[in-house]
Amino acid sequence: MAAGSEKISVPFSLFIPLFVVRIKGVACYAGIDRAHQAAVRIFFGKVELFLLTLRLKRFKLFMSKASSVATASNTKELRNSIIEGIQEKKGRQISVVDLSGIESAPTSQFIICQGNSSQQVAAIADSVREYMFEHDGVKPYNYDGYRNAQWIVIDYGETLVHVFTPEARQLYNLEELWADAPVINIPDLD
Numbered sequence: 001m002a003a004g005s006e007k008i009s010v011p012f013s014l015f016i017p018l019f020v021v022r023i024k025g026v027a028c029y030a031g032i033d034r035a036h037q038a039a040v041r042i043f044f045g046k047v048e049l050f051l052l053t054l055r056l057k058r059f060k061l062f063m064s065k066a067s068s069v070a071t072a073s074n075t076k077e078l079r080n081s082i083i084e085g086i087q088e089k090k091g092r093q094i095s096v097v098d099l100s101g102i103e104s105a106p107t108s109q110f111i112i113c114q115g116n117s118s119q120q121v122a123a124i125a126d127s128v129r130e131y132m133f134e135h136d137g138v139k140p141y142n143y144d145g146y147r148n149a150q151w152i153v154i155d156y157g158e159t160l161v162h163v164f165t166p167e168a169r170q171l172y173n174l175e176e177l178w179a180d181a182p183v184i185n186i187p188d189l190d
Helices: 034-071 075-088 118-136 166-172
Strands: 019-023 026-030 092-098 109-114 142-144 151-155 159-164 183-186
Touching: 075 092, 075 109, 075 118, 075 159, 109 166, 118 151, 118 159, 151 166, 159 166
Parallel strands: 109 159
Antiparallel strands: 019 026, 092 109, 092 183, 142 151, 151 159
8 A cells, every 4th residue: 555545444333432513613522532533534524525525416417407497497387297207107196285385395396196016106206207308308306215115206306206105105194294285186097
C-alpha cells in the first residue's frame, strides 16, 4: 500500500457508546477515545459525502427532467395517465387523495391503488412507469419497494403513486392518515 492509504478498521462495538453532536458545524465526540476520533470523523465524512451525492443526483435529475415534467405539468393530465397505467394491469380500488390544500403535505396528490399479489403490485408499478414514459415522456424522480413488492411508491414530483397489496393497504391506511384531504374513488373497470 502507498504511504497514507492505510485502511482504518473500526470495530462496530466502538459505535455503541458513541455520541456525536454537531454544534455550529463542529462535531463533539463523547464516549470514544481520541485515538478513534479520526476513524469516526472519516466514517461520518463518508456518510455526509454520500448524502450530498444523493442530493446532487436528485437535483441534476430534476434539472434534466424539467422540460419533460413541464409537458405533463397539468396535474389532471398526469393523474389520468397514471390511472390508465394502473388500469392496464387491473389495479383495483384506485383513490386520488388531493393534498393541495394541506400546507404540510409532501406533495399535491397521492394516487393509491392495490393489486391482489406482490407480483401484480410490481406489474402495476411497472405499467405506470412504462405508460407515463411512452405516452407523456415522463420518468419518475424515484421509486422504491420492489424488493418485497408489498408497497411500491413512485415519485412524480407533485404526485406520489402508492401501489399496495390488500394487507399492506389496510395496515398503513393512507386515506385515513390524510383524512382531512378530499378523496376521489375511481370505479374499477370490471
